[in-house]
Amino acid sequence: MDVIVLGGGLMGTASAYFLARRGAQVTLIERNRIGSGATVASFGNIRRTGRHLSQLPLAQRSLRLWGEVEKMLGRDLEFRATGHIRLIFDEGGLADMRAYAEAARPWGLELEELGPREIRARFPGLGPEAIAASLSPHDGSGNPRLIAPAFAEAARRLGAAIVEDARVEQIQRTGSG
Structure with missing residues (x-):
């Protein structure tokens, strides 16, 4: 495994997809279900104005x-x-x-x-x-309800591991990284 992505919203699933598309071995970990957090609560606006x-x-x-x-x-x-x-x-x-x-x-x-x-x-x-x-x-x-699951499925097709209902409780540095 090259990369662990924490969080299965739009940002996490898109990161997993684009990393996998570039050949990285990716594992995405989501504490609930893919796309069930802040992404799905948004209005799905894709805007440039006002930024x-x-x-x-x-x-x-x-x-x-x-x-x-x-x-x-x-x-x-x-x-x-x-x-x-x-x-x-x-x-x-x-x-x-x-x-x-x-x-x-x-x-x-x-x-x-x-x-x-x-x-x-x-x-x-x-x-x-x-x-x-x-x-x-x-x-x-x-549609914010569709985007994260679509990126996760596309990342999975590219070889990424998608792990749901898994809470990360601790991250430790080891001698190898």
Whole structure:
């Protein structure tokens, strides 16, 4: 065994998958069931907008991977690029939104600015208080109940050992590592 991954949520199962894909001998240990923790409690948002600029390269890569996830893992994880909208309610927020959009553009994030009429036309269920919005049309969501089990199964197909219902109580360093 080369690597032990602790935790069977999205991060742990994806780590196990990508390590196994690179030829590492991986064992993933989950104290409950795969995908039963924080991952499944999320909304499954895959968004770049609103992230700190230093996070945008990773967020861009993540979005590209979500676009390939069905082919990569062999099942539909219900990723849909439905867009992500951020509503603006005052002039200070509008200035911040525009500054963010300008700063994010070199990182590959193109935000569409919507005025009040465009907001109401495209999203009639939203309240009338918003003076503007930014729309990132390529962001979206995936089904958080499907992602960790799909990565775990794909890692297993690549030879990773997936151990559920096993609590790690102690980690010790030995002479060999």
